[in-house]
Amino acid sequence: MATLRVGLVSPEREIWSGEAKMVVAQTVEGQLGILPGHAPVLGVLLDGSVVKIEPADDGEWVTAMVGSGFFSIAGDEVSILAEQAELGTEVDVADANRALQDALAAGEDDSTSERRARARLRAAGVDA
Structure with missing residues (x-):
């Protein structure tokens, strides 16, 4: 099964990275679900939104609050660069x-x- 390589980072630290089945992010233009094979995209995160990541290992969904920032999709690589981010846990x-x-x-x-x-x-x- 194809997976995504995901990195969620803030200026302070790497919040989460790993292989994922799916990523859901809220952009200024609406919610975006990202699966392997997604077209390349550069987007602006909605400040004060939640990013959800479904890990490839069938573990619990990772949920994080994000402040303003950007995300990019290139190939099966998803980079989420947030001004502020915090894992729900x-x-x-x-x-x-x-x-x-x-x-x-x-x-x-x-x-x-x-x-x-x-x-x-x-x-x-x-x-x-």
Whole structure:
């Protein structure tokens, strides 16, 4: 079975890399599902969205919050370069809830901090 080679990185560190069956990313133009053999694409990640990766080893889906950034698909290589990224398993849910409440209290509609806090909670599996 064909797989994708995926790398998810932020300026601080490599968040996840490995072989995957599928990647789902939210772009500024809509959601994109990436399978092996996908046409080459360069896209802009939606700030405060979630990237999902289905590992090739049939393990649990990897879910990560991403801030603004880019992704590229070339051959069966997927590079996700995010300004900010955090695995759902690493999210401090209490901290993300506080950040969401602070963003809502600031009263700005659809602020970056609100979108990122909501994405952190979604990545952690909490409905926000």
